[in-house]
Amino acid sequence: MRAERQLSPRGSSANVANWGFMKNTRIALIGAGIAGLTAALALQRRGFRPVVYEQAPQLGEVGAGLTASPNSTHGLEDIGLGPGLAxxxxxxxxxxxxxxxxxxxxxxxxxxxxxxxxxxxxxxxxHRADLHNLQVDAVRANDPAAIRLNHAFAGFRQIGDEVEVSFANGAKATADVVIGCDGIKSEVRAALWGRLPARFTGNVAFRGLVPIERMPPGFKLTPMSGAAVGNKHSMARYLVRDGTLINFAAFAEKSGWENESWSMRCELSELLAEFHDWHESFRVFLSATPPENCFKWALFDRDPLPQWTKGRASLLGDAAHPMLPFLGMGAAMGIEDGVILGRCFEAASTVDEALKRYEAARRERTTMVLLASRAAQDRLQGNKADGYNKETHKNEEAMGLFGYNPRIVPV
Ligand SMILES: Cc1cc2nc3c(=O)[nH]c(=O)nc-3n(C[C@H](O)[C@H](O)[C@H](O)COP(=O)(O)OP(=O)(O)OC[C@H]3O[C@@H](n4cnc5c(N)ncnc54)[C@H](O)[C@@H]3O)c2cc1C
Structure with a gap:
């Protein structure tokens, strides 16, 4: 990267000349979730060698499902996961x-x-773990040393054009750029912009995975993928893992319990009591949830950030745009971010230019989706089931979100 400063400014020949130097850029990605690993793969496939620092001692994803809408599928195809997805x-x-x-x-x-x-x-x-495993295998196939576990980000200093990152284990790393991909409670975001206030929405989410063999003979989900609207309650349910598991995420207006952790177990009786007046076609799988597979967490809302990048540090995925799950678009936005980051580094002749292009390409769209996810909470969690129809169904497809292709949008 030091050589980069000696290069002549922009221009087509400068871009060609800088290309080789850019590929040596030391890129530190903090967080090996779905967004961070997408960024790692998008960069690797364009000739970069990013390093991903992950706090956990082992890699893993929560047991839950994930929708990859077409905009997200385009991104996953860009990073070579098309055959794995299929x-x-x-x-x-x-x-x-x-x-x-x-x-x-x-x-x-x-x-x-x-x-x-x-x-x-x-x-x-x-299944999120299936997608995450595909990503981990692909990143390591490109570079076996790319993911460093047990490295919880603790802070960073920008010194000239370099960033010194320190970790809770006492290690330090020097990079040309650091990207915080460390999720909804991002420490990198806090170091850059302070802690974002988080407001309890008054809604609690429940999730579970139900083996299909626990269902009565002939059981079918119709339609295969569905979102149900109710009285201050809503639910998304669909099949994962070759149709062997029913995944559900169910939301209930509920006060007095405000824990945001994704790994908090919940009693099945509490889930069933919340959804006591729901139709049998839902209760049949809710009541078959294995007790060890039932979780709940409180939903918190955060405002969009007016800026992501400061000097040689920026944000990506939930760290950049922590959104509510009512459009099921959080991971899709992180996947789009990752692909665009890779394309921006490929297209730019300096790190500063790459970060500028990245934020310019991404912040407006993700802010819009964050705000739309907030509005969707009212659409799904209101008391509107009786008047619900095609016209009021302003879901993510109706908003045009599927029409975005991160492989080809201008950067
Ligand atoms: C109920 C529910 C349903 C959803 N459904 C969908 C859906 O259908 N489709 C969709 O697109 N999105 C969905 N989402 C959103 C999606 O799950 C998230 O947006 C996505 O997982 C965010 O990915 P990420 O990589 O940015 O963050 P995370 O998955 O949170 O990953 C962050 C990573 O950073 C690591 N980390 C954290 N702190 C540090 C640190 N200090 N140092 C180093 N590493 C650190 C973590 O251990 C983790 O590995 C849903 C969300 C919820 C809650």
Whole structure:
């Protein structure tokens, strides 16, 4: 990177000359979640050698499902995970909105081949651990030393064009740029911009994975992917892992309990009491949730940041735009960020230019999605099931979010 400063300013020949130097840029990614590993792969595939520092002593993802909408699938295809997705993810033929009490399908939409025809990519649903494993294997196949475990970010200093990062284990690393991909409670974000105030939304989320063999014979999810609206309660449910597991995320207005951790177990009786007046087609799988597979956490809302980058440090994924889960778009935004970051580093002739291009390409879209996720909370958690229809179903597809392709948007 030191050589980079000696180069002539922009211009097509300078860009060609700088290309080789940029590839030596020392890029430190903090956090090996879905967003950080997408960034790592997008950079690796463009000739960079990023290092990912992860706090955990072992890699893993929570037991839950994830929707990869077409915008996200384009990103995952860019980083070489297309074949893995096709092998491990479910491809629902239809999606829709359901009435919580009657189970009636209020809105029905085509997915499957229709998504491919319309957006050029499939709409997939996958176990988060399956996606994360694909990412970890691919990053390590490119560079076995790329992921450093047991490295919890503790702070950093920017000295000239370098960043010195310190970790809780006492280690230090020097890089040309540091990107915080350390999730919703990001320490890198706190170091850059202070701690973001988080407001309890008054809603608690429950999640679980239910083995399909626990269901009565002939049980079917119709449509395969569905979001149900109710009275201050809502739920998304779909199949993952070759249709062998039902994944659900259920939301309830509830006060007096405000723990944001994703790994807090919950009693099945509490879940069933919350959804006591829901239709049997939901209660049948809720009540079959293995007790060790039932979790809950409180939902907190944070405002969008007006800026991500300061000097040689920036943010990506939930660290940059911690959003509520009501559009199911958080990981998709992190995947888009990762691909765009890789493309910006490839296109730029300096680190500063790469970070500028990255933030310019990403902040507006992710701010819009963060605010829309907040608004979707009201749409799904209101008391509107009886009047719910195609016109009021302003979901992520209706907002045009699927039409974005991180592989080709201008950067
Ligand atoms: C109920 C629910 C359903 C959802 N459904 C969907 C969906 O269907 N589709 C979708 O696109 N999104 C969905 N999301 C959102 C999505 O899960 C998140 O946006 C996504 O996982 C964020 O990825 P990330 O890599 O930015 O953060 P994380 O997954 O939180 O990863 C951060 C990583 O950083 C590490 N880390 C943290 N602190 C430090 C530190 N100090 N030093 C080093 N490492 C650190 C962590 O250990 C972790 O590995 C959902 C979210 C919820 C809550």
């Amino acid at each position: 092998r491990l993810a479910c491809k629902p033929d239809r999606a829709g909105a359901l009435h919580y009490r009657t189970g009636e399908v209020l809105v029905d939409q085509e997915r499957g081949e229709a998504a491919l025809r319309q957006y050029g990519a499939y709409y997939y649903q996958i």
